[in-house]
Amino acid sequence: MTSTSNRTVVIPPRVSIPIGPQHPALKEPAMFKLTVEGELIVDAEVNIGYNHRGVEKLAESNTHIQNLYLLARICGICSATHNGNYAQAVESAAEVEIPERARYIRTLIWELDRIHSHILWLGVAFHEVGFDTAFMYTWRDREVAMDMLESISGNRVHHDMNTVGGVRRDVPDELVPKLLRGFDKLKERMRYYRDVVLHEKTFWDRVAGVGILETDVAKKMGAVGPTARGSNVPVDVRFNDPTQAYVPMMDTGDFEMILNDRCDVAGRTIVRVEETIQAIEMCSWLVKNMPDGPIRERVRPRIQPNEVLARHEAPRGELIHYLVTNGTDKPERIKVRAPTHANWVSMAHTLKGNYLADAPIILAAIDPCYSCTDRVVVVDADEQKMELVPLDVLRVRANKWYKENPRRDE
């Protein structure tokens, strides 16, 4: 894999670290430090922290209702998951049962969120390999899902549909035929994209055999979500630990966990595309079988002392909220573990042994939900220098490299 038997420790010159043309003299600006020998990545170090806003400390001085809005804005792409999971946690702490209809609406928003997030990721993946036409197509079709979310909740992103004790808005009956038509259209388009992913050589050659994460390594490193399911690891909170309307959905037995044993980026892509189609079917089921009834239940603002662990399958993986309440209307301790945080460790492992040109698609393959400062530091082990490369420059370089060295295998 590498030419040297032991790792070279790179000590950059002390006086001035030649970090590329854009950021002179900044100490450790990078998120990813890739050590390369030639074009092969031999070591990868991941540094996160640019997005640290101190949410857990801030949440301790807000009431539970205020925290619903704060936690929804941890992530813009999967905001319904944080919102719903926190509502679920507080309701478990207060030991109240919310009405059936509220559970179905909450799950419907979760699955619509999954659809739009996976289509977004698919567009980004096409963009990372240079396939901008498909990027535009997928995002245009994503607008159908955004319109549905907007007609139910009033906002395209940050739906804020949940409250402690249920949901805030109802799904009126006039909206149901429009939703079903939207689902049919989305399903047809997703089948088309599945064909593109599987049969389009320009895309398939870039993702097959790249970024391999073996099953046992994925298990040890705590990988979650499609990253793990693309390596045949059966983790999915909807099937292992169902709550809300997933309980009756699992009882029908129509839905199965989607696993793929390719263990590479192509496997993760296929898992996400199949999951989108399954999510559309789940949404249709939910809309058709939604029971009548109230949509919220009154919960007193002071929650009894309790500690709960609320888990949910966000589009990127398993999301955990560990909530400790103390008898007042503010939480004592809230710990949020977003799914991307768990995938960083396995990411550093998958980068090793691949070409530098594969770095953009591998970084995108775990579907990271980080602030897009998009700066990658490339450390050249032979020449002992560090270079700061913006991610889109890296992407352009990668596409050019692949045009000159096309892969003919598989």
Added chain:
Amino acid sequence: MSGAEAEVTERRPAERDELHKREYDLLDTILQDMADAVVAEECYVHVQPRRVFVRVHPDRLREFIRYMQREHDMWQVSTLSGRDLGDDLQANYHFFLNDKKIAITIKVNVPRDKPEYPSITDLVPGVDFVENEIREMFGIVPVGHPNPRRCELPENWPGEEYPLRKDWADPRGLMKRSKTTGPRPKEEL
């Protein structure tokens, strides 16, 4: 009112009924096999389905993790959260047993003046990042961590400040700059 008092406690143990049979089987097995490593009064099965909480002595933590990996096939690690309990600091490891479908939380209490306990990163590589995070946020030191480094706080953060402790007030005055109230210290709650 954090932590356990005479009447008011955060523990909500469940009845030994049909709904919680599997969780109680697991808990009984653990209490039997590792009776001296766990603190039995603080181990319980929660009212919520599929949740078990156990508390382990810090010096027996590594042995307990190895036992769980061997006997109960525990490989799915979720996260590590910390808590400030007043006199002690607590580190909670959250795992999920995939074939039994039970989420187990392993708690470790360390004294505030010497908050150290052995790290389990070599047994469970997935906790690499979160052990760094708990060191930065609470000051709980997992001894033997292979790669301790700054992970979330800015580079110029002063050394002994641990933001998530209850008695921490921002010494740099950032809260005042934003003109809103921040978290109040414990006495005012």
Added chain:
Amino acid sequence: MGFLRRLVDKAKIKSPWVFHFNSGGCNGCDIEIIAALMPRLDLERFGVKLVGSPRHADIMLCTGPVTEQIKPRLQRIYEQMAEPKYVVAIGSCACSGGVFRGAYNVLGGVDQAIPVTAYVPGCPPKPSAIMHGAYQLLQVLAEIMGVSPKELAPEFEEPPAPTVDTTETGAEVAQT
């Protein structure tokens, strides 16, 4: 020389190149900015181009409440832009800190780090709101630079308001 200056100013107004920077936000405003460039609401027909380097840009779109770690980088990037440069703060977090105001790592808005020309509030602002904000900014710039606003007008029509029932129009587009 006067003619050349007026030509350059007109090019800046009619075809502004934007650079996008996220200073620690949740990515909600970022995906709305990218959605503004997508086929539903196409900003590229107005000549707006998203560039990768601050040195090529006229306008910087900045989102996110500024965290401590990001502040020096944000200031460096602002210094690298060439004059005349304008900054648009998009989203409530970039205007004032949003929901994160008061956290220990958050400074509270982009104007704590760099001077801002325009504010677009919203959480997140819809792509049409972002476009409206950009249009207002360009109108103000046109007055400053002396480019006649009526030359500006024919290119900037308000797009038709999107209806809820878009499945049919979407299906027609899909036939292409």
